[in-house]
Each structure stands twice: as structure tokens, then as C-alpha cells.
Amino acid sequence: MTLPGFTGERGAWYDGDGKRWKGVNRVPKGLIVLDVQEDFLRNTLDYIxxxxxxxxxxxxxxxxxxxLTRWVYDELMGRDTLLLSHPKAHVVEKRSYSGYTEDTKKILEVAGIDEVHIAGVDSEGAVLATMFSLVDAGYQVKILERLVTGYHGRNWEAMMIARHIIGSENVLNIGGDRVWV
Structure with missing residues (x-):
């Protein structure tokens, strides 16, 4: 798998001008945003x-x-309900709670990622499952707490579990803002 902007050298990132990625001494970070799709938000989670x-x-x-992960299930009948996009983003389809799929693994490996930030939908399921999978695979994991939400009003419980597993310093209170829906 080749990614735009990457060379064969693990973790070597070049911008459009051919200059080495700024912050070579920094830990290369990845962002996984889980399942922000129309059919999952149910008019109560639209703000995310x-x-x-x-x-x-x-x-x-x-x-x-x-x-950007997209949960794929039979009832979708091929429709794309993903609500997020970005020219730099890789869309990965998944059929399990965890966003750490084989495709995700390849993208992270090619990019030389050591630290992964998680955001998105289903704090009680997908966010925690992805966190556990990434921790088990040896990644440093941080959760963007203000950019995750849950279906059952139990986001705070999911974040307490995350704090217990990865440490409070890795559950970041960033990313949120006021939004009008």
C-alpha cells in the first residue's frame, strides 16, 4: 500500500514541495474518527x-x-452515509466495533505512526474497542473526549474506563466547541 506524500522509508513524510515533514523529532500521530455516519446519529447525536x-x-x-471509519452492514445496501470528508483522509470500511482493521493497520504502519488519537461515535462500543485494539498492538493512544459521543448517555463511564486503561493524561479535553444544529 502506498500513500500520497510517503516514501518507502518508514515514517518519512514529505509535503507537496518535497520537504521532509516538519517535526521529524516528534512522534508521528494518526487520527481515527469512528463511524460519524448519518444512520448512526439518530437526531440526538447530530452535534458530533x-x-x-x-x-x-x-x-x-x-x-x-x-x-475515517465507516461501519458497513447489509441494510445499507451500498449507500454511503459517512458525514465527514477531507482530501487527506483515508476511508476504511469496518464490520466490527474496533476501527483497528487490517486496512487501518497498514495505513498506520506505512505512515510510521506511534501515537493514535481517537474521536467519533459510540464511546461505549467502538471507541473503547478501538482503544483496546490499539493498546494491545503497542500504540500510544489518546482519546479526544469532546469529540466522542455515545448512544446511551454513558459517555462519562466510557471515558472513566479509558482513563483507567490509558491514564487521565491521555484523555484529552480538546476538540469540542459550540455548535448549532
Missing amino acids: APLCQRYINQHADAYAAVI
């Missing part, structure tokens, strides 16, 4: 889509890879 899109638009350049 513009918040995530705004964050991606403002911060995509800080990431060596941006991954």
Missing part, C-alpha cells in the same frame, strides 16, 4: 458531525494519517 469535521479541517496537517 460538525465538531469532528471542524477539528479535521483545522488539524489534519498535524497528523501523518487521518482515517
Whole structure:
């Protein structure tokens, strides 16, 4: 798998001018935004889509890879209900809770990612499943708390579990803002 902007050298990122990625001494970061799709928001979680899109638009350049996951299931009948986009983003389809799929793994490996930030829908399921999968695979994981939401009003419980597993310093209170829906 080859990605635009990458060379064969693990973790070597070049911008459009052929200059080596700024911050060579920094840990290459990846962003995974989980399942922000029309059919999942149910009119009660609509606020998360513009918040995530705004964050991606403002911060995509800080990431060596941006991954948008899309849960695929039979009832979709081929429709694309993903609400986010960005020219730099890779869209990865998944059929399980975790966003750490084989395609995601390849993207992170090619980009030389060591640290992954997580945002998106289903804090109680997909966010925690992705966090556990990434931790098990050896990645440093950070959750963008203000950019995750849950279906059952239990976001705070999911974030307490995350704090217990990855440490409070890795559950970041960034990314949120006011949004009018």
C-alpha cells in the first residue's frame, strides 16, 4: 500500500514541495474518527458531525494519517452515509466495533505512526474497542473526549474506563466547541 506524500522509508513524510515533514523529532500521530455516519446519529447525536469535521479541517496537517471509519452492514445496501470528508483522509470500511482493521493497520504502519488519537461515535462500543485494539498492538493512544459521543448517555463511564486503561493524561479535553444544529 502506498500513500500520497510517503516514501518507502518508514515514517518519512514529505509535503507537496518535497520537504521532509516538519517535526521529524516528534512522534508521528494518526487520527481515527469512528463511524460519524448519518444512520448512526439518530437526531440526538447530530452535534458530533460538525465538531469532528471542524477539528479535521483545522488539524489534519498535524497528523501523518487521518482515517475515517465507516461501519458497513447489509441494510445499507451500498449507500454511503459517512458525514465527514477531507482530501487527506483515508476511508476504511469496518464490520466490527474496533476501527483497528487490517486496512487501518497498514495505513498506520506505512505512515510510521506511534501515537493514535481517537474521536467519533459510540464511546461505549467502538471507541473503547478501538482503544483496546490499539493498546494491545503497542500504540500510544489518546482519546479526544469532546469529540466522542455515545448512544446511551454513558459517555462519562466510557471515558472513566479509558482513563483507567490509558491514564487521565491521555484523555484529552480538546476538540469540542459550540455548535448549532
